[in-house]
Amino acid sequence: MKLIYPGYDVLSKRHSQSWDEPTRQVIDARLAIGGAPRFLNEAQWQTLDAVCQRILPQPIDRPPVPLAALVDNKLLNDRGDGYRDARLPPLRQAWQLGLTALDAEAQALDGRGFTGLTAAQQDALLSAMQRNELKHSVWKSMPCVVFFSHRLIHDITSAYYAHPTAWSEIGFGGPANPRGYVRMGPDSRDPWEPMAAKPGAQRKAEKRNRHVG
């Protein structure tokens, strides 16, 4: 994937005037999450990992954001959103049910689980979920589209865009305390913000972005 902000790593500001101690602690803790599942069972974990790769495909030339582990961590902590669509069971049950049902749908399709499908087949199944077309009895009373929008896509994408790797990718300035920002108008960049590469000026942006701290 072509980088819009080449050379930009928001973490290079970790010791700058843009990061305070609470922020460093919080991000350190997030970056430490990874490895094996601590809440989901092995089958659910494998399915979740495959789903994450389709919902948020990541480039192969950098360490991936461990999405499955971040979602699993949310389930481990059992931290809700402050509301629940009444058609959904609580957080943990919804995920366990949803992953099991998705796998059952895949089994019904060609006898293999979700992880055994091709990427195109997986996408087709996820699209069917988004269109509320999956009706396997394993879903019980949970409409698959409600699970898709409130849990699956919500929890995976919010985990991704809470990760510094994603912030660097989209050119987000990131944490900004105590320094904040000074240049507020259009087309104006503080020296501690990333520079987008203009056509033919990749090197210039890369050089600047190495020094955003």
Next chain:
Amino acid sequence: MSDDYLTDALRNPRGRDGRAPDVFRRGGWVPMREYPDDELVDFVIVGTGAGGGPLACRLAEAGFSVVAFDAGAWWRPLEEFASDEAHQEKLFWTGERLCDGDNPLKLGTNNSGRAVGGSTVHFAMVSLRFRPEWFKSRTLLGYGLDWPLDWQDMWRYYTEVEQALKISGPVRYPWGPKRPRYPYRQHEVNAPGLALARACEAMGIAWAPTPLATVSAPREHSPPCVYRGFCVTGCATNAKQSGLITWIPWAVKAGAEIRDLAMVGRIETGEDGLASGVHYHREGEWRFQRARNVVVAGYAIETPRLLLNSANSRYPDGLANSSGLVGKNLMVHTNQAVWGTLEEEVRWYKGPPSLSLSEHWNYEDSGKDFFGGYAFMSQGPLPAAWAGAQTGNHGLWGQALVDEMQKYNHQVGLKIVGETLPQERNCVTLADERDEFGLPVARVTWSECDNDRRLVNHAVDFMRRGLEGIDARDIWAEADGTAHLMGTARMGSDPATSVVNADCRSWDIPNLWICDGSVFPTSGGVNPSETIQAIALRTANRIRELARRGEL
């Protein structure tokens, strides 16, 4: 060092042992007066947000003994607020609530706080007055119902709130009757705010820098805003004039006691039918605080939940509910947006999220096929919030989502605060499920009506043309957003059709009061916090007056 200390306030109550956290100093404490449970205090206040905070402050200043409860934590922003969307969810009400109806609400982020200071700890600081006619919308505009309040009276309390919070705003405000100059100068308008300005100029309507409750110049313990842009996740510099750093410290100084991590589960009534105190859960046990008066200020979900859960043999339908209207007429603001991409770099994460706005359609009545009004504001969502918009009705995932998110620094958006009509079918009731305290959780039912939909369609169409007028590309409309909560214990002039009177005093139980957004009969097209605070200041004045006359 572990990050556990950042959540310590969620586990260990701080308002105790004669002291309270000093929100302006790392690790600091200030003295706090305390009352024993068995002392008959003048006022117990349940909730310390935009309603309970100012009320606790003013009642304590008037010499009443006050104990205010909050279910949430008492934070020290300087050392405990990270610049991080996910971590700062600790400020939201994340306990379970069930949402249904045709348009199940999303709660938490933009409508439900759980902290000392309530939702003002994470609100967007937008500080607007109601249009005067809205206080008599039935009589003057033909919809909703009239408030029992006079707009000129409210105008005075709005001024008092704006002075107290040192609102930063423009010299001239383009809409409504003349208002005094804002105490602090307006903030610099950022790129997304200027895009709104250009869109308004293209459409031939007025715009203004948004009056905001974050200081544009130093104020005592508050430095000027540094435009770090994490406002709706809690201000780590104390520039934001939240209740946590204004009304609450002033209340403590005046002799009020604040009990954090104290969940009130039930209001008790005595033989005489009057409220006698509250049962609350703190430090692992249920306790009972006696009181001469009880004020419920838990906002439009927790307030009816508490009143309904306090049902007893004398009041089988819940307290203050002879009208049957407790929990009914829940209102929200529609919060639809139109988004687009500009050629220029916008970098909308810099500065408060809504630095400019237009109230044109709040004050213009012609050319509408709906009742009510809406304001629209410039936007600056942080990455996870922006991804949330993309995965909503836009329905993006996979490479399409990744590609769209790459345009982050070129996005602009206009978003409404749209009035919805009160409907009895929209309500808060008690569900069968129980929370960690064994209390029934709230069931929140909301469905839009035809008028709500027509308002949204008008707004989306207008804002879309505004973005087209500034040559934005890839324009799309977000369809399912809502914000703010109002109604569920409306004020009125008739006990048969309202829960409280103009003084926020319940018709049924004269020493039971309700003082928060629940008392709104209609929702208006502006953010509710300044109106809630103005009502609280008015209520405090009225209580003082009633006490003086021996009518308390």
